[in-house]
Amino acid sequence: MATLASRGATASHDGDAGRTLNLTLQVWRQKNATSAGKMVTYEAKGISVDMSFLEMLDVVNERLIARGEEPIAFDHDCREGICGMCGMMINGIAHGPERATTACELYMRHFRDGETITIEPWRAKAFPVIKDLVVDRGAFDRIIQAGGYITAPTGGARDANAILVPKADADAAFDYAACISCGACVAMCPNASAMLFTAAKVAHLGHLPQGQPERDDRVLRMVEQMDVEGFGACTNIGECAAVCPKEIPMDVISYMNRDLLRATRRKDREAKTSNE
Amino acid sequence: MATTIAPPTVDVSRRALGGRDIVLDAKIPSGPIEQKWEKHQFEMKLVNPANKRKFTILIVGSGLAGASAAATLAELGYHVTCFCYQDSPRRAHSIAAQGGINAAKNYRNDGDSVYRLFYDTVKGGDFRSREANVYRLAQISVNIIDQCVAQGVPFAREYGGLLDNRSFGGAQVSRTFYARGQTGQQLLLGAYSALSRQIGLGNVDMYPRHEMLDLVVVDGAARGLIARDLVTGEITPYVADAVVLASGGYGNVYYLSTNAKGCNVTADWRAYKRGALFANPCYTQIHPTCIPVTGDHQSKLTLMSESLRNDGRVWVPAKAGDTRAPHQIPERERDYFLERKYPSFGNLVPRDVASRNAKEVCDEGRGVGPGGRGVYLDFADAIKRLGKRVIEERYGNLFDMYHKITGENSYESPMRIYPAIHYTMGGLWVDYNLMSTIPGLFVAGEANFSDHGANRLGASALMQGLADGYFILPYTIGDYLANAKLPKAETTHPAFAESEAEVHARVKRLLGIKGERTVDSFHRELGHIMWDYCGMARTDAGLRHALAQIPQLREEFWQNVNVMGENTELNQSLEKAGRVADFLELGELICTDALNRTESCGGHFREESQTADGEALRDDEHFSHVSAWEYTGVANTPALHKEPLEFEYVHPSQRSYV
Numbered sequence: 039m040a041t042l043a044s045r046g047a048t049a050s051h052d053g054d055a056g057r058t059l060n061l062t063l064q065v066w067r068q069k070n071a072t073s074a075g076k077m078v079t080y081e082a083k084g085i086s087v088d089m090s091f092l093e094m095l096d097v098v099n100e101r102l103i104a105r106g107e108e109p110i111a112f113d114h115d116c117r118e119g120i121c122g123m124c125g126m127m128i129n130g131i132a133h134g135p136e137r138a139t140t141a142c143e144l145y146m147r148h149f150r151d152g153e154t155i156t157i158e159p160w161r162a163k164a165f166p167v168i169k170d171l172v173v174d175r176g177a178f179d180r181i182i183q184a185g186g187y188i189t190a191p192t193g194g195a196r197d198a199n200a201i202l203v204p205k206a207d208a209d210a211a212f213d214y215a216a217c218i219s220c221g222a223c224v225a226m227c228p229n230a231s232a233m234l235f236t237a238a239k240v241a242h243l244g245h246l247p248q249g250q251p252e253r254d255d256r257v258l259r260m261v262e263q264m265d266v267e268g269f270g271a272c273t274n275i276g277e278c279a280a281v282c283p284k285e286i287p288m289d290v291i292s293y294m295n296r297d298l299l300r301a302t303r304r305k306d307r308e309a310k311t312s313n314e
Numbered sequence: 315m316a317t318t319i320a321p322p323t324v325d326v327s328r329r330a331l332g333g334r335d336i337v338l339d340a341k342i343p344s345g346p347i348e349q350k351w352e353k354h355q356f357e358m359k360l361v362n363p364a365n366k367r368k369f370t371i372l373i374v375g376s377g378l379a380g381a382s383a384a385a386t387l388a389e390l391g392y393h394v395t396c397f398c399y400q401d402s403p404r405r406a407h408s409i410a411a412q413g414g415i416n417a418a419k420n421y422r423n424d425g426d427s428v429y430r431l432f433y434d435t436v437k438g439g440d441f442r443s444r445e446a447n448v449y450r451l452a453q454i455s456v457n458i459i460d461q462c463v464a465q466g467v468p469f470a471r472e473y474g475g476l477l478d479n480r481s482f483g484g485a486q487v488s489r490t491f492y493a494r495g496q497t498g499q500q501l502l503l504g505a506y507s508a509l510s511r512q513i514g515l516g517n518v519d520m521y522p523r524h525e526m527l528d529l530v531v532v533d534g535a536a537r538g539l540i541a542r543d544l545v546t547g548e549i550t551p552y553v554a555d556a557v558v559l560a561s562g563g564y565g566n567v568y569y570l571s572t573n574a575k576g577c578n579v580t581a582d583w584r585a586y587k588r589g590a591l592f593a594n595p596c597y598t599q600i601h602p603t604c605i606p607v608t609g610d611h612q613s614k615l616t617l618m619s620e621s622l623r624n625d626g627r628v629w630v631p632a633k634a635g636d637t638r639a640p641h642q643i644p645e646r647e648r649d650y651f652l653e654r655k656y657p658s659f660g661n662l663v664p665r666d667v668a669s670r671n672a673k674e675v676c677d678e679g680r681g682v683g684p685g686g687r688g689v690y691l692d693f694a695d696a697i698k699r700l701g702k703r704v705i706e707e708r709y710g711n712l713f714d715m716y717h718k719i720t721g722e723n724s725y726e727s728p729m730r731i732y733p734a735i736h737y738t739m740g741g742l743w744v745d746y747n748l749m750s751t752i753p754g755l756f757v758a759g760e761a762n763f764s765d766h767g768a769n770r771l772g773a774s775a776l777m778q779g780l781a782d783g784y785f786i787l788p789y790t791i792g793d794y795l796a797n798a799k800l801p802k803a804e805t806t807h808p809a810f811a812e813s814e815a816e817v818h819a820r821v822k823r824l825l826g827i828k829g830e831r832t833v834d835s836f837h838r839e840l841g842h843i844m845w846d847y848c849g850m851a852r853t854d855a856g857l858r859h860a861l862a863q864i865p866q867l868r869e870e871f872w873q874n875v876n877v878m879g880e881n882t883e884l885n886q887s888l889e890k891a892g893r894v895a896d897f898l899e900l901g902e903l904i905c906t907d908a909l910n911r912t913e914s915c916g917g918h919f920r921e922e923s924q925t926a927d928g929e930a931l932r933d934d935e936h937f938s939h940v941s942a943w944e945y946t947g948v949a950n951t952p953a954l955h956k957e958p959l960e961f962e963y964v965h966p967s968q969r970s971y972v
Contacts, residue, residue: 051473051624063591065404069883070883070884086608086609086611088608088609088611088880089477089611089911090613090719092613093611093612095613096611096613096922097833099770100834100835101789103878103887104832106878106880107878109886109887110464111884111886113401114574115400115407115574115576115614116405116407116409116410116574116575117574117575117613117614117615118410118617118715119412119715119718120409120496120499120612121400121405121407121409121410121557121574122402122405123401127527133440136718137719138714143715143718143719144718145718145719145721147721165501168545168884169883169884172884174401174434175401175402176401176402177953178521179402179403179404179510179513179520180511182404182506182507183510183511183513184513184514185506185514186510187465187507187508187510187511188464188465188466188467188507189511190380190461190508191386191389191508192385192386192389192508192784192785192788193461194464195457195460195461195464197466198419198459198460198462198463198469198477199419199421199476199477200473201463201474202471202475203471203475204469204471204475205472205473205475206473207469208468208469208471209468209471212468212469212493212494212500214471215334215466215468215493215500215503216496216499216760218499219402219404223723232341242466242468243466243691246466246468248463248464248465248466249466250382264351311566
């Protein structure tokens with residue numbers, strides 16, 4: 039993973055603490071799931087470069103309320119890039135211009151004075167808009183419910199060190215388990231495919247010895263649910279991995295396809311054997 | 315200098331305040347501490363497997379405690395309904411815990427044991443927790459790690475494939491299990507996956523984007539709740555045989571905290587107003603390693619895992635007013651104040667000690683960064699000793715996070731940190747079975763008060779949340795249901811109608827004020843009062859000042875707040891308004907408790923009560939008890955009930971980290 043150290047970032051603070059920006063925002067406003075939405079333009083003046091993108095929206099909202107207008111609804115919670123609740127298209131890019139960064143971790147120092155910023159919700163058939171920038175990502179939960187787990191009811195576990203996991207496998211499993219379920223991958227994909235999300239879970243559990251007994255079933259059920267939800271197919275474009283705030287690599291998709299192929303063939307074989 | 319302490323000032327007879335006659339029976343099983351839980355497990359009644367599905371249990375919150383309880387109770391066969399305000403149960407704020415989870419596995423062969431974890435936790439809590447609860451927590455810690463590994467939690471491993479450990483704030487053994495800097499995320503996703511499996515199987519009804527707005531008490535027992543669908547505004551009653559609150563802590567009463575923006579006290583508070591006692595509200599934890607505030611726009615504070623203190627050295631300039639850049643300050647003109655004052659623990663002193671010392675040096679004018687409210691956390695020596703690669707491996711994600719927020723590179727210049735509100739040890743009072751003073755109302759995780767005393771040690775919160783949810787509630791709720799002989803409850807009962815009507819009226823009132831000020835402006839002002847007068851150091855005069863200000867602010871809120879929009883759709887202003895209204899009442903209770911407890915202990919530091927070295931000075935004679943407050947009306951002083959604390963195994967001593 040590209041970290042600060044390996045990217046060789048510079049030590050200096052930009053030296054611009056306290057600097058402010060005057061911005062124009064074009065924001066998607068939509069009253070509710072059934073009404074039509076439209077882009078609305080707002081001026082955002084005197085925005086400190088030390089604000090996060092969401093703090094900038096807070097300031098705009100405070101001003102809207104003062105004018106008697108309804109604030110812009112947007113999802114957010116932890117504001118430190120881990121809960122996965124926030125997410126919006128910023129200038130056409132999921133979570134905005136910075137790599138490996140959620141909207142809440144995006145700071146205004148990355149924008150220019152006088153810039154016009156467009157802000158839109160995730161757009162995908164499987165993520166219907168609820169209001170303004172808020173969408174329904176319940177489909178992701180249902181994909182996990184279909185099989186994104188290891189069956190391990192409380193109480194029956196053996197000693198943790200009885201299961202040896204090679205460090206490389208544990209590290210890989212962690213990398214894939216880092217997904218925060220924000221939906222940026224779907225929002226950025228021209229097909230609105232959920233392959234990166236689903237495959238990250240398949241690869242996480244597939245890399246661990248504990249995940250082997252259910253490996254076939256898991257991939258079959260999760261992919262089936264993914265299709266039911268109306269996500270598109272993967273055509274290897276790679277936008278998903280490019281915007282993923284947790285840098286889940288595209289490799290997981292081929293990993294899942296391999297698992298899916300193997301599981302499907304095994305199932306077909308079993309069906310044939312039982313028919314004979 | 316040690317000051318003499320006046321006896322408690324607000325300790326009045328409960329009769330005078332119209333309080334009920336409540337005996338706080340912790341129901342601690344008899345026998346040696348090592349055997350209490352096992353004995354109790356055997357003595358508790360079981361519910362016949364065929365009958366379990368007839369019982370409905372409502373769980374509020376889907377963090378470590380809530381999700382693990384929901385999954386486990388559903389696995390046992392109960393009918394479970396779970397609520398969370400986020401759009402998915404996986405987003406609960408447990409997810410943000412970075413550092414790790416303690417367990418007395420002694421995999422390092424460095425002298426750890428259940429008894430030592432118990433001992434450290436009681437001492438770390440400054441002798442204000444219940445011994446029996448803490449011992450059970452230490453015992454169960456071992457099973458938690460096993461359970462999480464079985465679920466596929468990708469803990470850090472060594473090359474041989476065994477689990478790795480590290481030592482963590484305040485501990486002299488390596489008992490902390492971790493998953494890079496995202497342990498909370500991985501543990502929560504483990505619990506979430508178990509919960510998801512039960513949702514998929516139809517054993518749990520999950521209601522995301524729902525908020526509990528009242529508890530329903532029928533004939534003295536918790537029998538349901540009223541929840542609002544945050545998308546449609548619909549207000550619906552839910553009936554149950556038992557209710558579990560696993561709704562987290564109340565740190566957001568300070569406005570700026572490391573909590574998620576949505577974290578709130580509403581579920582706990584409505585239960586308090588329905589008769590549950592609120593214990594030790596003044597025990598709040600201030601975390602030493604957070605990124606300093608940059609301006610008025612600040613919406614939250616970000617924690618940097620205190621595992622950083624394992625390799626980072628904390629310092630400030632030796633002289634006040636030194637504005638040179640850190641690398642221009644020579645070694646001899648730096649003050650590594652934690653290493654100087656606490657030679658044996660150094661940078662690893664407990665959180666409360668580290669925080670107070672940071673405040674002290676900043677008060678002396680030696681703070682660094684904009685506004686002078688910060689101290690350096692410097693990795694230069696560790697990088698020299700171990701190499702940049704090792705540091706990157708250990709803390710890479712934290713350094714990246716710091717860079718994103720500040721634009722600074724900590725591999726080359728020290729981080730700046732300052733304390734922030736992080737965790738609340740207080741919460742609803744519960745007995746050994748985690749049941750509140752309302753029968754059938756159980757409280758788990760940060761929402762209860764039980765295990766951390768006056769100060770929580772690092773890597774203990776995850777342990778407690780999962781212990782409560784996976785291994786304690788599934789037993790104790792069963793025992794309650796087997797014994798309770800509850801009549802059938804229906805939403806047609808007047809108690810449901812009454813609660814529902816109150817919720818409707820409150821929503822209507824909030825929307826009808828249409829005043830001049832935003833909800834956030836009230837919240838921010840409350841936060842300033844709390845931080846200034848009930849933060850890291852508290853005084854009699856300061857607390858009295860806060861107690862005069864908060865009711866005024868609350869009054870203004872109900873006259874002059876402007877909540878836009880309607881009830882019948884997603885309305886984030888309305889959600890916030892309801893939560894802030896509750897914080898405006900809670901803040902007063904916290905200050906009342908802090909004023910009443912004239913001693914210092916753990917995270918509660920009364921300036922009047924300190925040792926010659928400036929350490930927290932307890933007053934065991936007057937305050938070796940849990941302060942549990944009973945609601946007697948918004949305008950009235952709450953009634954104080956005390957649960958005495960007895961220490962049979964770990965004898966109270968002055969905490970010393972020198």
